[in-house]
Amino acid sequence: MNLNARIPSGPIEQRWDKARFDLKLVNPANKRKYNVIVVGSGLAGGSAAATLGELGYNVKCFCFQDSPRRAHSIAAQGGINAAKNYQNDGDSVYRLFYDTVKGGDFRARESNVYRLAQVSVSIIDQCVAQGVPFAREYGGLLANRSFGGAQVSRTFYARGQTGQQLLLGAYQALERQIDAGKVKMLPRTEMLDLIVIDGKARGIVARNLVTGRIDVHMADAVVLATGGYGNVFYLSTNAKGSNTTAIWRAYKRGAAFGNPCYTQIHPTCIPQSGDYQSKLTLMSESLRNDGRIWVPLKQGDTRTADQIPESERDYYLERMYPSFGNLSPRDIASRAAKRVCDEGRGVGPGGLGVYLDFSDAIRRLGQKTIAERYGNLFEIYERITGEDPYTVPMRIYPAVHYTMGGLWVDYHLMSTVPGLFVLGEANFSDHGANRLGASALMQGLSDGYFVIPYTLGNYLASEKFAKVDETHPEAVAALAQTQSMTKQLLAIKGKRTVSSFHRELGKLMWDFCGMARNAKGLEHAADKIAGLREEFWKNVNVAGEAGDLNQNLESAGRVADFLELGELMCHDARVREESCGGHFREEYQTSDGEAQRNDESFSHVAAWEYQGPNQKPVRHQEELQFEYVKPVQRSYK
Amino acid sequence: MNLTLHVWRQKDVATPGQMVRYDAPNVSEHMSFLEMLDVVNEGLILKGEEPIAFEHDCREGICGSCGFMINGIAHGGFKNTTVCQLHMRHFADGDEVYIEPWRATAFPVMKDLVVDRSAFDRIIASGGYVSVSTGSAPDGNALPIRKQDSDLAMDAAACIGCGACVASCPNAAAALFTGAKISHLAHLPQGQPERKERSLRMVRQMNAELFGNCTNIGECEATCPKGIPIEVIAGMNGDFLAASWQERPPVEIAGAG
Known part of the structure; x- marks a missing residue:
């Protein structure tokens, strides 16, 4: 299996520019002769389909929902990172690149991450021009906040609905192309197989979810942007419909699967309440800015929170990680919660929960300030649990949230099957072993708006395509x-x-x-x-x-x-x-x-190759080079 | 608690449907309404019957997939709450609950509680966007926007496209939905160049989809799970009126050279 990542040579700052110059172009008059299939209509798929339509390609876009506006990108709350440095607080493309590589625990590909940080600035411009109502200051300029423990304020947001507004921006751009006849949208249609002819991806098999009819759709290239596979855990913060089918069936047709075990567990979710539970709801990480996390010191303590005196509480994150405390990164905070619950000190039904307590913050800042900051989140919490977080501490527990693994792609976002491109959460890409907050939206839109239009054109211009149709x-x-x-x-x-x-x-x-x-x-x-x-x-x-x-x-x-x-x-x-x-x-x-990393033996991407039903797959390795950010042990003590 | 459900069952768009009675025993007050239906459906499957089809996805009130009438009220009638966020603690032992799909000519029933809302997509496609192709945008801070305007745009942009406004309206009007998008873009400088054409095209598309007219009843605002204010309809009407007044037939312009 060929795992050539096709990383351009030269200094990292110049690699994407160099690649863009070296990539072949498709003559404007010829673009309409190429047929491209895009599966998925979230931030990655929606932005890709719209942009490819604008360029003049014939695009067919598929989604299983009733409308492309429903994709699960819509549920992202917090924000989107970009190295704009509008706050003059020391941010730069290089710093965003550095933070992302380090945050990913040195398991991401440097060149891809650098490109992501570079194009992040164009994403904000594009979204503003589309009319995305980002939060603004009184002077009329864009507001930023710091997010997920970042030391600079580089996160752009639209209330607690950033994902929704970015997705609607991409959806509206997509609808514009649908109206122009450049994109044919097939909602309520689910991809069930990939068609590979002469070693190239040439189409998909898809089922019309209304009539049940299964059809073949042929194309010159196939783009998968079908999201993550967190629902393998049944309970996760993903939408009920989120699934692995498109990428899994592509894997069975020869696309390597990169780092499948990398799963992000988010520390602040509402705990499970019973066996009937169908999904878990995320409570924004921003709550940890003012809430204090604790459990009783004693095992099996059944008293209510207000009956447990201060001296019998364990503010374990503050105790174990004094310098980051309640703001420790997601993986660290999640594991610590599991540890105290495994010790029998968890709270709530089944002992699977820890308190997130705002009483100190309410005393310090007043209920009004807390309501301004978190009112909508407190409402969501109360709606689901029936408890009032102003008077009773919230109960939270970690839940599966995002999968960093996915189909292996090279610098062009092409999988090991030529002509099969994979974007957004569906690829293994840019987050290494851990994704930083507000980076998922950035990656989806970077892939769709600014990377695939170039790399797909290069592929189409470089290859000869035999004429094939559904009768092949x-x-x-x-x-x-x-x-x-x-x-x-x-x-x-x-x-x-x-x-x-x-x-x-x-x-x-x-x-x-x-x-x-x-x-x-x-x-x-x-x-x-x-x-x-x-x-x-x-x-x-x-x-x-x-x-x-x-x-x-x-x-x-x-x-x-x-x-x-x-x-x-x-x-x-x-x-x-x-x-x-x-x-x-x-x-x-x-x-x-x-956590103890082993850079000598495992500084690589594991790419799995399918070998047939009930056969053990073969593991390949892409070695990772760290030329710019030298691996260090992460410490948050 | 034990509930009795009366649910609209319909095989497909061409076959007439009917209300069917089901028991929902041992419902926990912590369940969401959809989780209660999940449990009923598991029972139906094991009995060899077809489960009740209903649309849902994110189950956190933002994707807009879910929605049906509960006892005659869209999403059940709790403020700012979609059915996926509605919990069973609001019901009492012995309640009879009537569950029906959105009813509107423009939203044909496809199966049970699932309706076809593609008319909403066509309304957006007719002009609910800013024509800016990827790559041509100026710097995000090149154009300051008054915070108050940006906030008003956001209030309107919060629409999730669930269709409750249409289902609640005695005229089955889509004015709140269409007005929300027109209003979102009308509050922003980016939306100005196409503002008039947008309102003309979107309102005409809305009418072509056979949604009814707005007669200012206000049920839409009352049941909207995102609290979209009815002012957006007034904004839409204002834009549409002004644009109609100034509308001229398109002029053929010769190309350069």
């Missing part, structure tokens, strides 16, 4: 395979529901491939998952029919893929014998319980 044997075979899988799922008529399998998988993943992992647990989970998958194909009960709007069938196909992906994640986590970022291996920690 590969297309016919892929279509038949998808139809037969659908039939098979409906024919099993077993005794267990799709959700029951998904829940069981999620629990295995959370217990053994979650915040803390060890070799024994990972091997156990991989075995269990293989067994569960076998049972799924014998005993699942999928309701309804194939030729119909059938949400249960949609879900069954996605869970079938999660049941394969989960096993790969366990293998990947097992082989990576170090602790870094979101991947904490219990065997590899310092004497005071901190």
